[in-house]
Amino acid sequence: MELLKRLTEAPGIPGREDKIREIVKKEMDGICDDVRSDAMGNLIGLKKGSGNGKIMVAGHMDEIGFMVKHIDDKGFLRLQPVGGFDARTLMGRRVIVHGKEDLIGNLSSATKPIHILTEEEKKKELQIKDFFIDLGLPSEKVKEIVEIGDPVTLRQEFVQIGDSYSNKAMDDRAGVLVMLEAVKKTKKHPADVYMVATVQEEVGLRGAVTSAFGLEPDLGIALDVTLAADFPGGEEPEYVTKLGQGVAIKIMDSSAISNHQLVKSLKEIARKKDIPYQMEILPRGGTDAGAIQASKAGVPVATLSIPCRYVHTVNEMIHHDDLEASINLLASFLSETNPGDFVPTNR
Ligand SMILES: [Zn+2]
Structure with missing residues:
Protein backbone atom coordinates (compact mmCIF):
# COMPACT_ATOMS: atom_id res chain seq x y z
CA MET A 1 0.00 0.00 0.00
CA GLU A 2 3.03 2.20 -0.38
CA LEU A 3 1.50 3.79 -3.51
CA LEU A 4 -1.81 4.54 -1.78
CA LYS A 5 0.14 6.22 1.01
CA ARG A 6 2.02 8.40 -1.45
CA LEU A 7 -1.12 9.23 -3.42
CA THR A 8 -3.18 10.20 -0.37
CA GLU A 9 -0.45 12.17 1.37
CA ALA A 10 0.23 14.36 -1.70
CA PRO A 11 -1.52 17.74 -1.76
CA GLY A 12 -3.79 18.77 -4.65
CA ILE A 13 -6.74 21.09 -4.20
CA PRO A 14 -8.84 21.77 -7.33
CA GLY A 15 -6.81 23.80 -9.83
CA ARG A 16 -3.51 23.08 -8.03
CA GLU A 17 -2.98 19.41 -8.77
CA ASP A 18 0.69 19.72 -9.85
CA LYS A 19 2.27 17.63 -7.06
CA ILE A 20 -0.17 14.73 -7.26
CA ARG A 21 -0.04 14.87 -11.06
CA GLU A 22 3.73 14.31 -10.96
CA ILE A 23 3.26 11.16 -8.88
CA VAL A 24 0.49 9.79 -11.11
CA LYS A 25 2.45 10.63 -14.26
CA LYS A 26 5.41 8.52 -13.11
CA GLU A 27 3.05 5.59 -12.56
CA MET A 28 1.33 6.04 -15.92
CA ASP A 29 4.68 6.32 -17.71
CA GLY A 30 5.42 2.77 -16.65
CA ILE A 31 2.11 1.40 -17.97
CA CYS A 32 1.01 3.47 -20.95
CA ASP A 33 1.96 3.82 -24.61
CA ASP A 34 1.44 7.56 -24.38
CA VAL A 35 0.94 10.03 -21.50
CA ARG A 36 0.03 13.69 -21.88
CA SER A 37 -1.81 16.39 -20.02
CA ASP A 38 -4.36 18.80 -21.46
CA ALA A 39 -5.02 22.52 -20.98
CA MET A 40 -7.03 21.94 -17.78
CA GLY A 41 -4.30 19.77 -16.27
CA ASN A 42 -6.00 16.39 -16.70
CA LEU A 43 -3.47 13.61 -17.11
CA ILE A 44 -4.34 11.25 -19.96
CA GLY A 45 -2.61 7.90 -20.36
CA LEU A 46 -3.33 5.70 -23.37
CA LYS A 47 -2.86 1.95 -23.30
CA LYS A 48 -3.51 0.64 -26.79
CA GLY A 49 -5.85 -2.28 -27.29
CA SER A 50 -6.62 -4.25 -30.44
CA GLY A 51 -8.27 -1.20 -31.99
CA ASN A 52 -11.83 -1.93 -30.97
CA GLY A 53 -13.16 1.42 -29.76
CA LYS A 54 -12.20 3.70 -26.88
CA ILE A 55 -12.88 3.31 -23.19
CA MET A 56 -12.31 6.28 -20.90
CA VAL A 57 -11.59 5.42 -17.28
CA ALA A 58 -11.62 8.41 -14.93
CA GLY A 59 -10.49 8.96 -11.36
CA HIS A 60 -10.07 12.45 -9.95
CA MET A 61 -6.75 13.66 -8.57
CA ASP A 62 -8.03 16.73 -6.73
CA GLU A 63 -8.95 16.73 -3.05
CA ILE A 64 -11.14 19.06 -1.04
CA ARG A 155 -2.27 17.56 7.50
CA GLN A 156 -2.85 13.89 8.09
CA GLU A 157 -0.91 10.69 7.69
CA PHE A 158 -1.77 7.40 6.05
CA VAL A 159 -2.45 4.58 8.50
CA GLN A 160 -3.64 1.01 8.40
CA ILE A 161 -6.46 0.41 10.88
CA GLY A 162 -7.32 -3.27 11.14
CA ASP A 163 -8.22 -4.43 7.63
CA SER A 164 -8.74 -0.85 6.51
CA TYR A 165 -6.69 2.11 5.37
CA SER A 166 -7.35 5.65 6.50
CA ASN A 167 -6.19 9.09 5.45
CA LYS A 168 -7.39 12.36 3.96
CA ALA A 169 -8.05 12.33 0.20
CA MET A 170 -9.01 8.66 -0.13
CA ASP A 171 -11.59 10.58 -2.18
CA ASP A 172 -10.41 10.02 -4.81
CA ARG A 173 -6.82 8.88 -4.69
CA ALA A 174 -8.22 5.40 -3.95
CA GLY A 175 -10.01 5.64 -7.31
CA VAL A 176 -6.76 6.69 -9.01
CA LEU A 177 -5.02 3.69 -7.44
CA VAL A 178 -7.73 1.30 -8.67
CA MET A 179 -7.39 2.73 -12.18
CA LEU A 180 -3.59 2.31 -12.21
CA GLU A 181 -3.57 -1.16 -10.67
CA ALA A 182 -6.40 -2.49 -12.84
CA VAL A 183 -4.82 -1.31 -16.08
CA LYS A 184 -1.47 -2.71 -14.93
CA LYS A 185 -3.19 -6.08 -14.46
CA THR A 186 -4.93 -6.03 -17.85
CA LYS A 187 -2.56 -7.60 -20.32
CA LYS A 188 -4.79 -7.81 -23.41
CA HIS A 189 -7.89 -5.75 -24.08
CA PRO A 190 -10.02 -5.12 -27.17
CA ALA A 191 -10.49 -1.36 -26.67
CA ASP A 192 -7.96 1.42 -26.40
CA VAL A 193 -8.00 2.35 -22.72
CA TYR A 194 -7.63 6.00 -21.83
CA MET A 195 -6.83 6.44 -18.15
CA VAL A 196 -7.72 9.97 -17.16
CA ALA A 197 -6.64 11.36 -13.81
CA THR A 198 -9.04 14.29 -13.81
CA VAL A 199 -8.81 17.70 -12.14
CA GLN A 200 -11.36 19.92 -10.40
CA GLU A 201 -13.94 17.17 -9.81
CA GLU A 202 -14.77 18.46 -6.35
CA VAL A 203 -15.92 21.82 -7.71
CA GLY A 204 -18.21 20.38 -10.41
CA LEU A 205 -16.65 17.62 -12.52
CA ARG A 206 -14.83 20.24 -14.57
CA GLY A 207 -11.82 18.22 -15.71
CA ALA A 208 -14.01 15.34 -16.86
CA VAL A 209 -16.07 17.74 -18.99
CA THR A 210 -13.11 18.80 -21.10
CA SER A 211 -11.25 15.49 -21.19
CA ALA A 212 -14.36 13.58 -22.32
CA PHE A 213 -15.06 16.22 -24.95
CA GLY A 214 -11.52 15.90 -26.27
CA LEU A 215 -11.33 12.11 -26.19
CA GLU A 216 -14.82 11.25 -27.52
CA PRO A 217 -14.87 7.86 -25.78
CA ASP A 218 -17.31 5.10 -26.79
CA LEU A 219 -17.77 4.18 -23.15
CA GLY A 220 -16.88 5.69 -19.79
CA ILE A 221 -16.17 4.26 -16.36
CA ALA A 222 -15.67 6.60 -13.41
CA LEU A 223 -13.94 5.43 -10.25
CA ASP A 224 -14.73 7.17 -7.02
CA VAL A 225 -15.41 6.55 -3.39
CA THR A 226 -18.99 6.42 -2.15
CA LEU A 227 -20.62 6.61 1.25
CA ALA A 228 -20.40 3.64 3.55
CA ALA A 229 -22.63 5.05 6.28
CA ASP A 230 -22.75 1.68 8.07
CA PHE A 231 -21.67 3.03 11.46
CA PRO A 232 -23.55 4.17 14.56
CA GLY A 233 -25.94 7.01 13.86
CA GLY A 234 -27.56 5.78 10.65
CA GLU A 235 -30.35 3.39 9.66
CA GLU A 236 -29.64 0.45 7.35
CA PRO A 237 -31.68 1.76 4.37
CA GLU A 238 -29.48 4.88 4.42
CA TYR A 239 -26.11 3.08 4.53
CA VAL A 240 -25.66 3.36 0.71
CA THR A 241 -22.89 0.74 0.96
CA LYS A 242 -21.24 -1.39 3.62
CA LEU A 243 -17.51 -1.37 4.23
CA GLY A 244 -15.78 -4.63 3.34
CA GLN A 245 -18.71 -6.02 1.32
CA GLY A 246 -17.09 -5.53 -2.08
CA VAL A 247 -16.89 -3.06 -4.94
CA ALA A 248 -20.07 -1.02 -5.42
CA ILE A 249 -21.65 -0.95 -8.87
CA LYS A 250 -23.49 2.33 -9.07
CA ILE A 251 -27.04 2.37 -10.36
CA MET A 252 -27.52 6.10 -9.94
CA ASP A 253 -26.57 9.27 -8.11
CA SER A 254 -27.54 12.89 -8.69
CA SER A 255 -25.09 13.32 -11.58
CA ALA A 256 -25.88 10.24 -13.69
CA ILE A 257 -27.98 7.14 -14.14
CA SER A 258 -25.59 4.39 -15.18
CA ASN A 259 -26.22 2.68 -18.52
CA HIS A 260 -28.41 -0.30 -17.65
CA GLN A 261 -26.65 -2.76 -19.97
CA LEU A 262 -23.34 -1.72 -18.56
CA VAL A 263 -24.54 -2.29 -14.99
CA LYS A 264 -25.82 -5.72 -16.00
CA SER A 265 -22.54 -6.61 -17.64
CA LEU A 266 -20.49 -5.48 -14.62
CA LYS A 267 -22.70 -7.61 -12.36
CA GLU A 268 -22.33 -10.64 -14.62
CA ILE A 269 -18.55 -10.32 -14.72
CA ALA A 270 -18.39 -9.96 -10.94
CA ARG A 271 -20.50 -13.11 -10.50
CA LYS A 272 -18.55 -15.08 -13.07
CA LYS A 273 -15.21 -14.14 -11.50
CA ASP A 274 -16.37 -14.46 -7.89
CA ILE A 275 -15.65 -10.82 -7.15
CA PRO A 276 -17.59 -9.53 -4.13
CA TYR A 277 -19.86 -6.64 -5.15
CA GLN A 278 -22.80 -4.60 -3.90
CA MET A 279 -25.27 -2.34 -5.67
CA GLU A 280 -25.28 1.37 -4.97
CA ILE A 281 -27.88 4.11 -5.12
CA LEU A 282 -26.55 7.44 -3.86
CA PRO A 283 -29.32 10.01 -3.33
CA ARG A 284 -27.01 13.01 -3.44
CA GLY A 285 -23.53 13.44 -4.92
CA GLY A 286 -21.93 12.77 -8.27
CA THR A 287 -18.87 11.44 -10.06
CA ASP A 288 -17.00 12.16 -13.28
CA ALA A 289 -19.44 9.76 -14.99
CA GLY A 290 -22.00 12.58 -14.93
CA ALA A 291 -19.78 14.75 -17.11
CA ILE A 292 -18.66 11.94 -19.44
CA GLN A 293 -22.24 10.79 -20.02
CA ALA A 294 -23.37 14.23 -21.19
CA SER A 295 -20.36 14.82 -23.45
CA LYS A 296 -21.01 15.56 -27.13
CA ALA A 297 -23.80 13.23 -28.36
CA GLY A 298 -23.75 11.20 -25.12
CA VAL A 299 -21.68 8.29 -23.80
CA PRO A 300 -22.78 5.11 -21.99
CA VAL A 301 -21.28 5.29 -18.51
CA ALA A 302 -21.17 3.58 -15.15
CA THR A 303 -19.32 4.22 -11.91
CA LEU A 304 -17.44 1.69 -9.83
CA SER A 305 -17.34 2.93 -6.26
CA ILE A 306 -15.06 2.13 -3.39
CA PRO A 307 -17.08 2.15 -0.15
CA CYS A 308 -15.68 4.76 2.23
CA ARG A 309 -16.57 5.72 5.78
CA TYR A 310 -16.31 9.33 6.99
CA VAL A 311 -16.23 10.81 3.48
CA HIS A 312 -15.00 14.43 3.33
CA THR A 313 -13.21 14.22 6.67
CA VAL A 314 -9.49 13.64 7.27
CA ASN A 315 -10.26 10.11 8.44
CA GLU A 316 -11.68 8.70 5.20
CA MET A 317 -11.51 4.93 5.58
CA ILE A 318 -11.60 2.19 2.96
CA HIS A 319 -11.36 -1.59 3.26
CA HIS A 320 -8.59 -3.71 1.79
CA ASP A 321 -11.03 -6.26 0.31
CA ASP A 322 -13.11 -3.55 -1.40
CA LEU A 323 -10.01 -2.12 -2.99
CA GLU A 324 -9.00 -5.53 -4.28
CA ALA A 325 -12.51 -6.25 -5.59
CA SER A 326 -12.59 -2.90 -7.39
CA ILE A 327 -9.26 -3.56 -9.10
CA ASN A 328 -10.29 -7.08 -10.10
CA LEU A 329 -13.68 -6.04 -11.49
CA LEU A 330 -12.26 -3.18 -13.55
CA ALA A 331 -9.43 -5.36 -14.88
CA SER A 332 -11.83 -8.15 -15.90
CA PHE A 333 -14.20 -5.65 -17.48
CA LEU A 334 -11.45 -4.03 -19.55
CA SER A 335 -10.06 -7.35 -20.70
CA GLU A 336 -13.34 -8.52 -22.19
CA THR A 337 -15.37 -5.46 -23.16
CA ASN A 338 -16.07 -4.21 -26.65
CA PRO A 339 -17.47 -0.69 -26.25
CA GLY A 340 -19.71 -1.16 -29.30
CA ASP A 341 -21.87 -3.62 -27.35
CA PHE A 342 -23.32 -0.79 -25.27
CA VAL A 343 -24.29 1.61 -28.01
CA PRO A 344 -27.44 0.32 -29.75
CA THR A 345 -27.22 2.97 -32.46
CA ASN A 346 -23.48 3.03 -32.86
CA ARG A 347 -21.76 6.03 -34.35
ZN1 LIG B 1 -14.69 12.01 -5.23
Whole structure:
Protein backbone atom coordinates (compact mmCIF):
# COMPACT_ATOMS: atom_id res chain seq x y z
CA MET A 1 0.00 0.00 0.00
CA GLU A 2 3.03 2.20 -0.38
CA LEU A 3 1.50 3.79 -3.51
CA LEU A 4 -1.81 4.54 -1.78
CA LYS A 5 0.14 6.22 1.01
CA ARG A 6 2.02 8.40 -1.45
CA LEU A 7 -1.12 9.23 -3.42
CA THR A 8 -3.18 10.20 -0.37
CA GLU A 9 -0.45 12.17 1.37
CA ALA A 10 0.23 14.36 -1.70
CA PRO A 11 -1.52 17.74 -1.76
CA GLY A 12 -3.79 18.77 -4.65
CA ILE A 13 -6.74 21.09 -4.20
CA PRO A 14 -8.84 21.77 -7.33
CA GLY A 15 -6.81 23.80 -9.83
CA ARG A 16 -3.51 23.08 -8.03
CA GLU A 17 -2.98 19.41 -8.77
CA ASP A 18 0.69 19.72 -9.85
CA LYS A 19 2.27 17.63 -7.06
CA ILE A 20 -0.17 14.73 -7.26
CA ARG A 21 -0.04 14.87 -11.06
CA GLU A 22 3.73 14.31 -10.96
CA ILE A 23 3.26 11.16 -8.88
CA VAL A 24 0.49 9.79 -11.11
CA LYS A 25 2.45 10.63 -14.26
CA LYS A 26 5.41 8.52 -13.11
CA GLU A 27 3.05 5.59 -12.56
CA MET A 28 1.33 6.04 -15.92
CA ASP A 29 4.68 6.32 -17.71
CA GLY A 30 5.42 2.77 -16.65
CA ILE A 31 2.11 1.40 -17.97
CA CYS A 32 1.01 3.47 -20.95
CA ASP A 33 1.96 3.82 -24.61
CA ASP A 34 1.44 7.56 -24.38
CA VAL A 35 0.94 10.03 -21.50
CA ARG A 36 0.03 13.69 -21.88
CA SER A 37 -1.81 16.39 -20.02
CA ASP A 38 -4.36 18.80 -21.46
CA ALA A 39 -5.02 22.52 -20.98
CA MET A 40 -7.03 21.94 -17.78
CA GLY A 41 -4.30 19.77 -16.27
CA ASN A 42 -6.00 16.39 -16.70
CA LEU A 43 -3.47 13.61 -17.11
CA ILE A 44 -4.34 11.25 -19.96
CA GLY A 45 -2.61 7.90 -20.36
CA LEU A 46 -3.33 5.70 -23.37
CA LYS A 47 -2.86 1.95 -23.30
CA LYS A 48 -3.51 0.64 -26.79
CA GLY A 49 -5.85 -2.28 -27.29
CA SER A 50 -6.62 -4.25 -30.44
CA GLY A 51 -8.27 -1.20 -31.99
CA ASN A 52 -11.83 -1.93 -30.97
CA GLY A 53 -13.16 1.42 -29.76
CA LYS A 54 -12.20 3.70 -26.88
CA ILE A 55 -12.88 3.31 -23.19
CA MET A 56 -12.31 6.28 -20.90
CA VAL A 57 -11.59 5.42 -17.28
CA ALA A 58 -11.62 8.41 -14.93
CA GLY A 59 -10.49 8.96 -11.36
CA HIS A 60 -10.07 12.45 -9.95
CA MET A 61 -6.75 13.66 -8.57
CA ASP A 62 -8.03 16.73 -6.73
CA GLU A 63 -8.95 16.73 -3.05
CA ILE A 64 -11.14 19.06 -1.04
CA GLY A 65 -9.28 21.85 0.73
CA PHE A 66 -9.04 25.61 0.97
CA MET A 67 -7.45 28.69 -0.50
CA VAL A 68 -6.11 31.55 1.59
CA LYS A 69 -8.74 34.29 1.36
CA HIS A 70 -7.44 36.90 3.77
CA ILE A 71 -4.38 37.60 5.93
CA ASP A 72 -5.11 39.85 8.91
CA ASP A 73 -2.86 42.24 10.85
CA LYS A 74 -2.02 39.59 13.40
CA GLY A 75 -1.01 37.08 10.73
CA PHE A 76 -4.12 34.90 10.99
CA LEU A 77 -5.45 33.44 7.73
CA ARG A 78 -9.09 33.17 6.67
CA LEU A 79 -10.22 30.52 4.22
CA GLN A 80 -12.14 29.96 1.02
CA PRO A 81 -13.30 26.33 0.79
CA VAL A 82 -12.77 24.45 -2.48
CA GLY A 83 -14.98 21.40 -2.10
CA GLY A 84 -17.13 20.58 0.88
CA PHE A 85 -15.50 19.76 4.22
CA ASP A 86 -17.91 19.23 7.08
CA ALA A 87 -17.07 22.16 9.38
CA ARG A 88 -17.94 20.07 12.46
CA THR A 89 -14.94 17.81 11.77
CA LEU A 90 -12.36 20.59 11.40
CA MET A 91 -11.93 21.86 14.95
CA GLY A 92 -8.41 21.41 16.27
CA ARG A 93 -6.99 20.08 13.01
CA ARG A 94 -3.58 20.87 11.57
CA VAL A 95 -3.14 22.16 8.06
CA ILE A 96 -0.35 22.80 5.59
CA VAL A 97 -0.33 26.19 3.91
CA HIS A 98 1.43 25.82 0.57
CA GLY A 99 3.03 29.26 0.21
CA LYS A 100 6.54 30.02 -1.02
CA GLU A 101 7.37 27.25 1.41
CA ASP A 102 5.10 24.78 3.20
CA LEU A 103 4.01 26.03 6.62
CA ILE A 104 2.22 23.97 9.26
CA GLY A 105 -0.69 25.75 10.93
CA ASN A 106 -3.32 25.20 13.57
CA LEU A 107 -6.93 25.37 12.42
CA SER A 108 -9.29 26.85 14.95
CA SER A 109 -12.63 28.58 14.98
CA ALA A 110 -13.09 32.22 15.86
CA THR A 111 -14.77 31.50 19.14
CA LYS A 112 -13.84 31.83 22.80
CA PRO A 113 -12.12 28.90 24.58
CA ILE A 114 -14.63 26.36 25.93
CA HIS A 115 -13.94 27.45 29.53
CA ILE A 116 -15.59 30.81 28.98
CA LEU A 117 -18.31 29.93 26.44
CA THR A 118 -21.90 30.66 27.50
CA GLU A 119 -24.55 27.91 27.07
CA GLU A 120 -26.02 29.91 24.17
CA GLU A 121 -22.64 30.23 22.42
CA LYS A 122 -22.00 26.49 22.76
CA LYS A 123 -25.09 25.76 20.64
CA LYS A 124 -23.94 27.87 17.68
CA GLU A 125 -23.37 25.87 14.54
CA LEU A 126 -19.79 25.92 13.19
CA GLN A 127 -19.26 27.36 9.74
CA ILE A 128 -16.14 27.45 7.57
CA LYS A 129 -16.16 31.24 7.63
CA ASP A 130 -15.57 31.08 11.41
CA PHE A 131 -12.29 29.20 11.00
CA PHE A 132 -8.84 30.71 10.87
CA ILE A 133 -5.26 29.41 10.65
CA ASP A 134 -2.60 30.30 13.21
CA LEU A 135 0.89 30.01 11.74
CA GLY A 136 2.65 31.16 14.89
CA LEU A 137 4.33 33.97 12.97
CA PRO A 138 3.94 37.76 12.92
CA SER A 139 1.90 39.26 10.09
CA GLU A 140 4.91 40.65 8.18
CA LYS A 141 6.62 37.27 8.14
CA VAL A 142 3.39 35.50 7.09
CA LYS A 143 2.91 37.97 4.23
CA GLU A 144 6.43 37.28 2.98
CA ILE A 145 5.65 33.60 2.55
CA VAL A 146 1.89 33.39 1.99
CA GLU A 147 -0.28 35.04 -0.67
CA ILE A 148 -4.00 35.25 -1.24
CA GLY A 149 -5.01 32.16 -3.24
CA ASP A 150 -2.33 29.85 -1.85
CA PRO A 151 -3.60 26.27 -1.35
CA VAL A 152 -4.29 24.87 2.10
CA THR A 153 -4.58 21.13 2.69
CA LEU A 154 -5.28 19.13 5.83
CA ARG A 155 -2.27 17.56 7.50
CA GLN A 156 -2.85 13.89 8.09
CA GLU A 157 -0.91 10.69 7.69
CA PHE A 158 -1.77 7.40 6.05
CA VAL A 159 -2.45 4.58 8.50
CA GLN A 160 -3.64 1.01 8.40
CA ILE A 161 -6.46 0.41 10.88
CA GLY A 162 -7.32 -3.27 11.14
CA ASP A 163 -8.22 -4.43 7.63
CA SER A 164 -8.74 -0.85 6.51
CA TYR A 165 -6.69 2.11 5.37
CA SER A 166 -7.35 5.65 6.50
CA ASN A 167 -6.19 9.09 5.45
CA LYS A 168 -7.39 12.36 3.96
CA ALA A 169 -8.05 12.33 0.20
CA MET A 170 -9.01 8.66 -0.13
CA ASP A 171 -11.59 10.58 -2.18
CA ASP A 172 -10.41 10.02 -4.81
CA ARG A 173 -6.82 8.88 -4.69
CA ALA A 174 -8.22 5.40 -3.95
CA GLY A 175 -10.01 5.64 -7.31
CA VAL A 176 -6.76 6.69 -9.01
CA LEU A 177 -5.02 3.69 -7.44
CA VAL A 178 -7.73 1.30 -8.67
CA MET A 179 -7.39 2.73 -12.18
CA LEU A 180 -3.59 2.31 -12.21
CA GLU A 181 -3.57 -1.16 -10.67
CA ALA A 182 -6.40 -2.49 -12.84
CA VAL A 183 -4.82 -1.31 -16.08
CA LYS A 184 -1.47 -2.71 -14.93
CA LYS A 185 -3.19 -6.08 -14.46
CA THR A 186 -4.93 -6.03 -17.85
CA LYS A 187 -2.56 -7.60 -20.32
CA LYS A 188 -4.79 -7.81 -23.41
CA HIS A 189 -7.89 -5.75 -24.08
CA PRO A 190 -10.02 -5.12 -27.17
CA ALA A 191 -10.49 -1.36 -26.67
CA ASP A 192 -7.96 1.42 -26.40
CA VAL A 193 -8.00 2.35 -22.72
CA TYR A 194 -7.63 6.00 -21.83
CA MET A 195 -6.83 6.44 -18.15
CA VAL A 196 -7.72 9.97 -17.16
CA ALA A 197 -6.64 11.36 -13.81
CA THR A 198 -9.04 14.29 -13.81
CA VAL A 199 -8.81 17.70 -12.14
CA GLN A 200 -11.36 19.92 -10.40
CA GLU A 201 -13.94 17.17 -9.81
CA GLU A 202 -14.77 18.46 -6.35
CA VAL A 203 -15.92 21.82 -7.71
CA GLY A 204 -18.21 20.38 -10.41
CA LEU A 205 -16.65 17.62 -12.52
CA ARG A 206 -14.83 20.24 -14.57
CA GLY A 207 -11.82 18.22 -15.71
CA ALA A 208 -14.01 15.34 -16.86
CA VAL A 209 -16.07 17.74 -18.99
CA THR A 210 -13.11 18.80 -21.10
CA SER A 211 -11.25 15.49 -21.19
CA ALA A 212 -14.36 13.58 -22.32
CA PHE A 213 -15.06 16.22 -24.95
CA GLY A 214 -11.52 15.90 -26.27
CA LEU A 215 -11.33 12.11 -26.19
CA GLU A 216 -14.82 11.25 -27.52
CA PRO A 217 -14.87 7.86 -25.78
CA ASP A 218 -17.31 5.10 -26.79
CA LEU A 219 -17.77 4.18 -23.15
CA GLY A 220 -16.88 5.69 -19.79
CA ILE A 221 -16.17 4.26 -16.36
CA ALA A 222 -15.67 6.60 -13.41
CA LEU A 223 -13.94 5.43 -10.25
CA ASP A 224 -14.73 7.17 -7.02
CA VAL A 225 -15.41 6.55 -3.39
CA THR A 226 -18.99 6.42 -2.15
CA LEU A 227 -20.62 6.61 1.25
CA ALA A 228 -20.40 3.64 3.55
CA ALA A 229 -22.63 5.05 6.28
CA ASP A 230 -22.75 1.68 8.07
CA PHE A 231 -21.67 3.03 11.46
CA PRO A 232 -23.55 4.17 14.56
CA GLY A 233 -25.94 7.01 13.86
CA GLY A 234 -27.56 5.78 10.65
CA GLU A 235 -30.35 3.39 9.66
CA GLU A 236 -29.64 0.45 7.35
CA PRO A 237 -31.68 1.76 4.37
CA GLU A 238 -29.48 4.88 4.42
CA TYR A 239 -26.11 3.08 4.53
CA VAL A 240 -25.66 3.36 0.71
CA THR A 241 -22.89 0.74 0.96
CA LYS A 242 -21.24 -1.39 3.62
CA LEU A 243 -17.51 -1.37 4.23
CA GLY A 244 -15.78 -4.63 3.34
CA GLN A 245 -18.71 -6.02 1.32
CA GLY A 246 -17.09 -5.53 -2.08
CA VAL A 247 -16.89 -3.06 -4.94
CA ALA A 248 -20.07 -1.02 -5.42
CA ILE A 249 -21.65 -0.95 -8.87
CA LYS A 250 -23.49 2.33 -9.07
CA ILE A 251 -27.04 2.37 -10.36
CA MET A 252 -27.52 6.10 -9.94
CA ASP A 253 -26.57 9.27 -8.11
CA SER A 254 -27.54 12.89 -8.69
CA SER A 255 -25.09 13.32 -11.58
CA ALA A 256 -25.88 10.24 -13.69
CA ILE A 257 -27.98 7.14 -14.14
CA SER A 258 -25.59 4.39 -15.18
CA ASN A 259 -26.22 2.68 -18.52
CA HIS A 260 -28.41 -0.30 -17.65
CA GLN A 261 -26.65 -2.76 -19.97
CA LEU A 262 -23.34 -1.72 -18.56
CA VAL A 263 -24.54 -2.29 -14.99
CA LYS A 264 -25.82 -5.72 -16.00
CA SER A 265 -22.54 -6.61 -17.64
CA LEU A 266 -20.49 -5.48 -14.62
CA LYS A 267 -22.70 -7.61 -12.36
CA GLU A 268 -22.33 -10.64 -14.62
CA ILE A 269 -18.55 -10.32 -14.72
CA ALA A 270 -18.39 -9.96 -10.94
CA ARG A 271 -20.50 -13.11 -10.50
CA LYS A 272 -18.55 -15.08 -13.07
CA LYS A 273 -15.21 -14.14 -11.50
CA ASP A 274 -16.37 -14.46 -7.89
CA ILE A 275 -15.65 -10.82 -7.15
CA PRO A 276 -17.59 -9.53 -4.13
CA TYR A 277 -19.86 -6.64 -5.15
CA GLN A 278 -22.80 -4.60 -3.90
CA MET A 279 -25.27 -2.34 -5.67
CA GLU A 280 -25.28 1.37 -4.97
CA ILE A 281 -27.88 4.11 -5.12
CA LEU A 282 -26.55 7.44 -3.86
CA PRO A 283 -29.32 10.01 -3.33
CA ARG A 284 -27.01 13.01 -3.44
CA GLY A 285 -23.53 13.44 -4.92
CA GLY A 286 -21.93 12.77 -8.27
CA THR A 287 -18.87 11.44 -10.06
CA ASP A 288 -17.00 12.16 -13.28
CA ALA A 289 -19.44 9.76 -14.99
CA GLY A 290 -22.00 12.58 -14.93
CA ALA A 291 -19.78 14.75 -17.11
CA ILE A 292 -18.66 11.94 -19.44
CA GLN A 293 -22.24 10.79 -20.02
CA ALA A 294 -23.37 14.23 -21.19
CA SER A 295 -20.36 14.82 -23.45
CA LYS A 296 -21.01 15.56 -27.13
CA ALA A 297 -23.80 13.23 -28.36
CA GLY A 298 -23.75 11.20 -25.12
CA VAL A 299 -21.68 8.29 -23.80
CA PRO A 300 -22.78 5.11 -21.99
CA VAL A 301 -21.28 5.29 -18.51
CA ALA A 302 -21.17 3.58 -15.15
CA THR A 303 -19.32 4.22 -11.91
CA LEU A 304 -17.44 1.69 -9.83
CA SER A 305 -17.34 2.93 -6.26
CA ILE A 306 -15.06 2.13 -3.39
CA PRO A 307 -17.08 2.15 -0.15
CA CYS A 308 -15.68 4.76 2.23
CA ARG A 309 -16.57 5.72 5.78
CA TYR A 310 -16.31 9.33 6.99
CA VAL A 311 -16.23 10.81 3.48
CA HIS A 312 -15.00 14.43 3.33
CA THR A 313 -13.21 14.22 6.67
CA VAL A 314 -9.49 13.64 7.27
CA ASN A 315 -10.26 10.11 8.44
CA GLU A 316 -11.68 8.70 5.20
CA MET A 317 -11.51 4.93 5.58
CA ILE A 318 -11.60 2.19 2.96
CA HIS A 319 -11.36 -1.59 3.26
CA HIS A 320 -8.59 -3.71 1.79
CA ASP A 321 -11.03 -6.26 0.31
CA ASP A 322 -13.11 -3.55 -1.40
CA LEU A 323 -10.01 -2.12 -2.99
CA GLU A 324 -9.00 -5.53 -4.28
CA ALA A 325 -12.51 -6.25 -5.59
CA SER A 326 -12.59 -2.90 -7.39
CA ILE A 327 -9.26 -3.56 -9.10
CA ASN A 328 -10.29 -7.08 -10.10
CA LEU A 329 -13.68 -6.04 -11.49
CA LEU A 330 -12.26 -3.18 -13.55
CA ALA A 331 -9.43 -5.36 -14.88
CA SER A 332 -11.83 -8.15 -15.90
CA PHE A 333 -14.20 -5.65 -17.48
CA LEU A 334 -11.45 -4.03 -19.55
CA SER A 335 -10.06 -7.35 -20.70
CA GLU A 336 -13.34 -8.52 -22.19
CA THR A 337 -15.37 -5.46 -23.16
CA ASN A 338 -16.07 -4.21 -26.65
CA PRO A 339 -17.47 -0.69 -26.25
CA GLY A 340 -19.71 -1.16 -29.30
CA ASP A 341 -21.87 -3.62 -27.35
CA PHE A 342 -23.32 -0.79 -25.27
CA VAL A 343 -24.29 1.61 -28.01
CA PRO A 344 -27.44 0.32 -29.75
CA THR A 345 -27.22 2.97 -32.46
CA ASN A 346 -23.48 3.03 -32.86
CA ARG A 347 -21.76 6.03 -34.35
ZN1 LIG B 1 -14.69 12.01 -5.23
